Amino acid sequence: MRSVDDICLDDRVPPWVPVDVRRYIAHTEDGQSIRAIARKAGCHASTVLRQVRRCETRRDDLLIDMGLTRLGLQHAPDGLLDEGTTDMTTAELDSLPDTATLSREAPRILRRLNEPGACLAIAAEMEKAVVVRETSEGETIRTAVVDRAIAEAMALQDWITSSEGGRIQRYRITSTGRVALKRFLAEEEARRAQATADAQPFADQHRDMQDRGTGRRRVRYNAVESPLLTLARRKDKEGKPFLTPDLVAAGERLREDFELAQIGPRVAQNWDRFLTGGGRGDFNPEGATGGSEAARRRVSNALADLGPGLGDVVLRCCCFLEGMESVERRMGWSARSGKIVFRIALTRLKRHYDEATGAWSPLIG
Structure with a gap:
């Protein structure tokens, strides 16, 4: 049985995966008890329990459920994929984005989602998600296409949230997503300025200047x-x-x-x-x-x-x-x-x- 620290350092789990999701996988897939996870993490058992329950409740969300399934099956016993418990192929399971890929793709999608009237649409059978925007004349314009794995990663990090149910799920950017977009833009600006002393990308993500x-x-x-x-x-x-x-x-x-x-x-x-x-x-x-x-x-x-x-x-x-x-x-x-x-x-x-x-x-x- 792997510890929580082992899961955090596992090459199959990218560093961007949130802590509460890691603990959820440790409990549901590795079979570790709530108290054992809490002891290793140095927190109270009720904190881990709330995180596990929250992740389980979020599985009603299409992208969250697919993302957790993708993560969970990588820690499942050998042979589980042969039992027909999932529709995901081995190639899809290996397509979890790394930090560099997510940092490259997420700003492009978050920029589009930050536009007025924009949303991300996806269905269970779709391999890719699309970002569409409604114009003032009522027309729908497709502005971006994103791999499903990237969309799952964005949902797991609370950057997007489902706004409408049905066969086609629609997602919109959250306040957390806007903060992440600010950080990405600040990091890009810092790179353009060759990382001057005035560049503060991690501080800028916590600023929302208003009048x-x-x-x-x-x-x-x-x-x-x-x-x-x-x-x-x-x-x-x-x-x-x-x-x-x-x-x-x-x-x-x-x-x-x-x-x-x-x-x-x-x-x-x-x-x-x-x-x-x-x-x-x-x-x-x-x-x-x-x-x-x-x-x-x-x-x-x-x-x-x-x-x-x-x-x-x-x-x-x-x-x-x-x-x-x-x-x-x-x-x-x-x-x-x-x-x-x-x-x-x-x-x-x-x-x-x-x-x-x-x-x-x-x-x-």
Whole structure:
């Protein structure tokens, strides 16, 4: 029986295969137990269990199922292919793309999928997938053709996701796919610039620069770095946004005041005093001098109104940009409960702003 590390180093499994898929193959094909995989990986068994269950659930997706089958049969006992358990030929099983091939083909397809109205179409009996785009006149134009193995690799990495079922599956680019496209483009630009010191391809993949506001209050910021906007892109069970735009605006308003409060001589403001057990009463915003006193006062008033717990989660997520898992661990909350508390805190924060200054924050100066 091979270990997880052996699978990661197996020449038949390309390095691009995600960790959760490797662990799924180790459990389903190599027969390793969840606890054994967790011990070798140095993580909790529940983490591996969730990854295995997620991979199994994703097999309803055509490309995911074909990709996992392709990976699994390479680790199956000898002779399994002779039993007629799969329609894949030996040549198809050997056609898993390596990292160089995927890096060469994926940017071309992701560019096409990033165009408005574009999708990738494929059926079970098709050896190749096609990228089509609908024009404003309702015409359908084929813009690219890609091998099925490449499409499977892109689906396994969450770069594309199925948007329509039926005999012909249609896939569209995901936010993860757009991040990967940015990295590919940054790497290409770095090669053209002969890898100058200013080239930062791996940093650029985490940037999603957007503009907010109008006129004098126009601000350019990185949307990807904020856990608030990460949650705002999620949907609830009914398909509605998990965080409504007014809640997102309240969180961004707190972060804006927090950033303004750091300007000036007192850049070392100790906001940890507002965290649970930090002695909230020791800070007197009225006696603050230097920097942006009004912004510090607005932040302190908002956190005081929210109180312990709710104030902690908005300060950590909106201002300190801590991820939800980190906040849950620090606060001692159960997994996946932090986002519910965060939404309640944002609701209270919005009510505070509505009662304090109305829908708009005061202009600077």
